[in-house]
Amino acid sequence: MVKSFFFVLFHSLLFVNSISAQTISAKSSTDKNDYLIGDYIDFTVKIEYDPSISIINPAIKDSLKNIDIIKSEAPVKKEESNKKVLVYKFILSRYDSAEVVIPPIPIYYRISKEGEALSPVISDNNIASDTTIRSTFTNEVRFTVHSLKISREEEIKDVKAPVKIPLDWKIVALWILAGLLLISAVIFLYLKWKKNKQVTEVEAPKIDIPPHVAALNSLNLLEKKKLWQQGLVKEYHTEITEIIRNYFEAAFNLPALELSTSELLEELSVNPEAKKIAGITSDFLNNADLVKFAKFQPINQVNEQMMIQAKIIIEDTIPSGKNLTEESGKHVQ
Structure with a gap:
């Protein structure tokens, strides 16, 4: 009995070690912590994982509540230091002031016993019932959207008058000269056309045929x-x-x-x-x-x-x- 107990314990420890050897990490971040109303907010989710791990349907958009998604870019896959990296980028915005909290986002994955990544295609309804699916979470992200600062002590100022541009008489003279040249050319062409027309309109002498x-x-x-x-x-x-x-x-x-x-x-x-x-x-x-x-x-x-x-x-x-x-x-x- 004692030998059997140690045999099972030994193999259990080996199995746990093999699982823990498969590492995965997920991190959420924004480009800064303070924004004004209407600013674009660059939001990134970066997942690093071993080659034997297969990522399943990250439902990132479902976690972005109370904020507008302006743009969602296609995920970028790459490799860094013998690990796979999956990067999701979004452009967000908000149109009223608030302290915004993006909660930890669940990242679902599988581990292949044969050391090969499995297909990531799976229905969301099967995630809870499938015991082969594991999960990790990103960190929580906080940032502040500020309204524009208005000083109540300053006077309300009228709209500035249009800026007057001084008149450049050289340019005016050039435009007048160009107009006179154009009018002269039109008159010259008209008189020439009229003269040619009068020449062509001279009737040929009528020949009386007996x-x-x-x-x-x-x-x-x-x-x-x-x-x-x-x-x-x-x-x-x-x-x-x-x-x-x-x-x-x-x-x-x-x-x-x-x-x-x-x-x-x-x-x-x-x-x-x-x-x-x-x-x-x-x-x-x-x-x-x-x-x-x-x-x-x-x-x-x-x-x-x-x-x-x-x-x-x-x-x-x-x-x-x-x-x-x-x-x-x-x-x-």
Whole structure:
């Protein structure tokens, strides 16, 4: 029995020594002990522990009562003198005066029998029921938050008047000079623009194109379109008669576009300058009316004859003294 007792006692002491060999310490601190209302307070929790210890969920924020947490930084892990170090930093503040006490903060941890750190993930509800979890505490921290000191003996002073800055006349002169230069540049550019505009607005001399030249130019353009060759016979006859009627309006001062064929032929027959083309004009306009209004389908020779007749009508009524070749060469492009 005695031997058994000493055997158990010996192994118990070995187990206690192995546990006590696993050291851990936790310390809380602030950067100073006195603050004014609204000051930032640097609060730090530093935990030093052996590599075989695993820290579990330090609930530091739960212990920071009656004080505002401005910022919470991510924990910093490092190693110092064969020990692991875990540092938590917070920025706190308080907005009324008081003696502030941060109580000891519990730090929960485990010790691995195999000498390896265990996973720190654990639910807060299991801490009390898990016998493998141990704890240590930080120290208590005290500091004072002071209000601003107000002297009741001093007089209440009015707000200071704005400080008057003396006027620098050199700067004023420079600004005036810059303004005058800017105004001068604007006036100069405006006058130059106006002068250039007047030059560009000078109208080009108007060139009077004689009616017969304009009509022959129009017939040449119509001929190049080749309308009747494409099956557009009605369009061809409509356009060629409009050219001739416009010519009559310009050459003889007749409302040719508004008159019927018979009315126009009657006007031409009594006009001294147009009598000689009354017959050919009659054939020309009547053929066109058959195509436009009676849906007459002329043969190709009739279409060609219409262009020939139109040119004869114009050429036979050119005023005396006009050179057809020269004037057509000036205006036909």
